[in-house]
Amino acid sequence: MDPILFFTQALNGLQFGVMLFLMATGLTLIFGVMNLINLAHGSLYMMGAYFAATLQQKTGSFIWAIILSIPLTVLLGMIVEMLALRRLYNRDHLDQVLATYGLILFFNELVRMVWGPQSYFMALPQFLSHHVQIFSGLTYPVYRLVIIGVGLGVGAGLYGLIHHTRLGMLIRAGASNREMVNALGVNIRFLYTVVFGLGAALAGLAGMLAGPILSVEVGMGEPILILAFVVIVIGGIGSIQGAFFAAVLVGVADTFGRVLLPPGMASMGIYVLMAAVLCWRPEGLFPAQRT
Amino acid sequence: MTFRRIFCFVFIVFFATLPLWSDVFHTRLFTRILIFALLALSLDLVVGYGGMVSFGHAAFFGTGAYMTGLMSLHGITDALVVWPAAAGAAMLIALPIGALSLRTRGAYFIMITLAFAQMIYYFASGLETFGGSDGMRLLARNTLAGKEFLRHHEFFYYVAAGFLAGAFLLCRRLTGSRFGLILGGIRQNEKRMQSLGYATFPYKLTCFVISAALAGLSGALMANETLYISPSLLHWTQSGHALVMVILGGMGTLAGPVLGAIVLLLMEEILSAFTQHWMIVLGPLLILVVLYARGGLYGLWPQKKVSHVTPP
Amino acid sequence: MKRKGLLGKFFGGLLLALMFSVNSAAVGHAADKVKVGFIATLSGPGASLGTDILDGFRLGLSHCGDKLGGIPVELVTGDDQMRPEVAVQVASRMVERDKVDFVTGIVFSNVMMAVASPILDQGRFLISANAGPSLLAGDQCHPNLFTISWQNDQTHEAMGKYLQDQGIRRVYLMAPDYQAGKDGLTGFKRYFDGEVVAEVYTRVNQPDYAAELAQLRAAKPDAVFVFYPGGMGINFVKQYAQAGLKDEIPLYTTAFTLDQSVLRAMGDAALGLVNASFWSPDLDNPVNKKFVADFKDTHNRLPSLFAAQGYDAALLMDSAVRSAKGQIRDEDKLREGFRKADFQSVRGNFRFNNNHFPVQNFYIRQVIKNEEGILTNKMLGVAFEEHMDAYHKQCPMKW
Structure with a gap:
């Protein structure tokens, strides 16, 4: 593989990793703070993409579509949280799995009824559809660079939010000792709803960004959901930092695996990676501290 | 008490006589339900009793089915050989998977079992001799001691029912035994069992392997019922489906998974007859069961305390 | 007790539903009706092809006056959930309980391979409206299996x-x-x-x-x-x-x-x-024009080739029943009827090969924008005329 191709594939791996990070970080946040396994995270990703695609058609603007869809996804996430999921925080993980699996079935069928069974169109905005030359011989689509930028920006923003704000402090406290936070008079219910909304926003954002590249269709969330779970398990459940490194690791490993290995083995690649990591470090690469 | 007895009686009479008064379709539908009930029961052994949430049980189910196919390719079709071999193959695979996976716990265990199952899924999709991703048709059901009894759907129904009943009794023996009690102790507090001097790992691994054997057996039965094996038997959605049966019915009980399998498959059958959009009904129904029927449907059972499984 | 009530209601409902389904089986069907079973993936993510074929098939039936060869038709649909083992169960329901005369639909090859034998072994006719795996075109071809679409290759x-x-x-x-x-x-x-x-x-x-x-x-x-x-x-x-x-x-x-x-x-x-x-929306023949126009009127979108396949499946069945003079119990006569394929296909010329797969033209098309600004395909030329699949010589059937 010549250096330019190698560099291109590395960028592709990074971009894929960043997409995975956007999905995984919401998942790991919800898991870490509320101890909830949310299979319906992929549905929020799908809903984000459908909201944005519809709004793009209505408004004709990609930017407006994103700006309007994020609050819509947050709202949807909060409604789902208040109606169903908040009763599940103290339940067994398996109860959560069953209920959120029910949500997947519901949302997939809902989308099929509202938007029809055929895939939906979301255009790449004109001003992002060209290529830039990074150095001689290597051009890369601007939109994919934007995705990388947004992902890194979200990562940095989350880091700041969690380590330098009051909300972040509560999130950290809630993750390590729920009862204590409650006893200190914090409205933990509201905190949870907010955190869930934040997770939904991240999933929805991932869906909106994926929309112009991918087919916006029923069930689009499930393949990426499985990958996101792989990421948070490799990274260590509850650790946003772990999710970031694991996402990039999975993205790069998968990209190079697809290019270098025969197809059957490439498909197994990330699962072999996960099994190997867990055999080596059973709590993932960056185990979250709990008290 | 009386209601329970009457219900049990009706339940058993219903299943014992079903092929006698029902048509072929319903006999086969319930054969399939019984086979899935066996799979769900095997899964409950690790999930409900062993406290190990396996999200990769399709691996053992599919291995049993593929073993049946492999042997029929080589002209070995007698159930007395094929079915033990199917269960054995599943155990053989479960041993390394279990040994490696049991280093982890909780959500990590869920994901590592999924990872192994996915590896086997992709491996099977690449097997050209078995039709790759399309799968392979089996020519006929297995013979039984050289005779073609199993061709008759009614007979096959009773074979499946017999295996389920056998597995049910086996699991009851197992969970009531010293082994089962230790396993229960491990589930509730592994550290305490360790400090009491028990080496917990062999107990958990044994439970995992026994469960895989039952799953492999159900896979062999499934291959016989549909006469078709394909990687879809190994797909993670199949593991999820089995897990839904267990939780829906009530895990940590023996009747729960059986009930879950019956109810889920019948709901799919009945709802899909009414509308293409049956999933929009099934989804919220599952949520309602979780929210309002703690311990699953079996938890609604009157006058019976359900032993709640404490989270690991 | 509240719990008891819930449980009682639940099982009561379940039993009722069961009895209902058993009853409907006992009624059976009258000889003055032809029953068609339609198996496809109709729910979940993979459903778009199946629903398209079904839309086309329904349009075909309605163009035949909801009759096949003059006999009123009853359509039963079944969802295979994209899983072969579920498809086998659906096929068993249609053959053993609903007692359908024909089965059609079948989107995916793996589903086709799984349901072919259970249907064909019972003496029913299977008309594939999409999947055409090579095995069934070659040495595993079957006298009661007809494929209206194409062979996969x-x-x-x-x-x-x-x-x-x-x-x-x-x-x-x-x-x-x-x-x-x-x-x-x-x-x-x-x-x-x-x-x-x-x-x-x-x-x-x-x-x-x-x-x-x-x-x-x-x-x-x-x-x-x-x-x-x-x-x-x-x-x-x-x-x-x-x-x-x-x-x-x-x-x-x-x-x-x-x-x-x-x-x-x-x-x-x-x-x-x-x-x-094998087909294009602008193919110039009256049947195709009617199909495209009516499909557009009914569904407010242009038809896909899958809808075209479904439509042709209905026309084929109609012609077969007509040619057998309505004697749908007579397997040989009906098979003769199917083999004649005496209908006007949306694709123009159409006939069956010895393996019951189509002999048909293949066209080269290009994606264009039509007058209304909608993306669609336009014919460029013909790649093959009267093209036969590569496996028909391996099929022992002769007629």
């Missing part, structure tokens, strides 16, 4: 022939890593003699192709041929255009990638792409 063969005729020498091939993908590329290579630069198989349902496209660009082929049906095709075509490859290296595919059902979701990325198909 055929459409790809047409594109192989076209590129060969165009004098293109170095081609890069891509398909998903499953049986239909391998069949497709095998079919392509059967009629293409030039150099195959690479034959790349990607993961099934893989969303992103950036890595593969980078490899492709580096290989600098003269042309690219891919088989990516449904959502995979949408992803691939969009990303191919976004990578700037569309103007650099011409992309050729089949109708499965550029069909009406996916064009809307691709947008301008699909514009101008060339593909092969």
